[in-house]
């Protein structure tokens with residue numbers, strides 16, 4: 303079997319917000335699988351903020367930059383159409399790193415078979431049961447080290463990672479202050495039990511809003527955003543606060559040198575522990591972490607204590623639009639592209 307597949311190529315490195323001119327959609331022929339290979343048609347692909355730094359070309363990052371002129375990649379869930387490897391059969395659902403394309407042939411050892419637990423759809427493996435879920439769980443529990451009764455400030459709180467962090471924080475008995483970019487998102491996080499929701503786009507003063515929501519200061523800052531949110535967290539942090547540096551999406555479109563937080567001295571003055579991490583690296587050096595994540599998440603989901611939202615964009619031709627909406631707040635929960 304062979305088929306046509308559309309795939310998205312990076313043609314130039316964006317300066318600022320990417321535009322359609324930086325990319326090109328091409329149609330390629332995908333042949334049948336050779337020995338040990340599998341032919342897969344994607345059904346879902348993930349668009350994620352980390353893809354933006356990969357468009358810049360930073361050689362010393364934890365993940366290689368996208369190559370100019372080549373198809374981009376990322377996590378995807380697909381269906382096996384044809385297999386020349388005994389580990390996979392037609393109809394199997396597989397997780398791969400072959401996103402940004404409709405179909406592909408790959409060696410079997412680059413695919414992971416998915417078994418959907420009852421009542422859970424396959425695309426959950428791109429969100430709550432996948433990389434963003436692991437990021438939330440590992441960052442909050444291993445770096446944040448929450449103690450019941452403490453206060454956590456979460457930025458980007460209605461996105462994929464942030465929305466899971468808020469709910470795990472409530473499970474762990476924290477007082478949660480969530481920052482989000484719309485009233486709809488405020489309502490969603492409040493509906494999931496957070497104690498205070500702040501619309502950072504409309505409050506007159508973010509620092510005063512966080513101080514009002516956390517009058518006794520914050521003990522953990524879960525950073526998805528960086529920039530002003532990080533400065534506010536440094537200002538409102540208590541002694542011995544933990545800063546979980548997960549991401550800084552507010553800076554990803556600034557390709558030059560970025561200004562540091564003006565009040566970084568607070569790390570010294572307040573004995574703050576600030577730690578960055580990459581989910582896969584942390585999982586690789588923490589035995590049992592991934593297993594504990596899946597076990598706890600599945601239990602919390604079954605108990606109704608973790609819920610998730612998805613924003614679904616239809617068609618690979620609209621994948622770039624979905625990706626760009628991550629930077630304008632177009633998603634509630636996980637941003638997904640349905641391909642098949």
Ligand SMILES: NC(=O)c1ccc[n+]([C@@H]2O[C@H](COP(=O)([O-])OP(=O)(O)OC[C@H]3O[C@@H](n4cnc5c(N)ncnc54)[C@H](OP(=O)(O)O)[C@@H]3O)[C@@H](O)[C@H]2O)c1
Nearest residue numbers: 351437461462463482483526548549550551552580581631
């Ligand atoms: N360390 C790791 O291993 C790891 C793994 C996955 C993700 N991450 C990081 O975690 C963060 C969240 O990722 P995600 O996949 O869950 O994305 P997401 O939160 O689902 O989507 C991005 C959200 O960021 C917010 N945002 C965009 N620009 C902003 C700005 N200038 N200021 C404030 N908020 C802004 C938007 O929400 P609003 O409407 O609220 O503005 C948007 O919906 C990102 O920084 C990402 O790089 C890190």
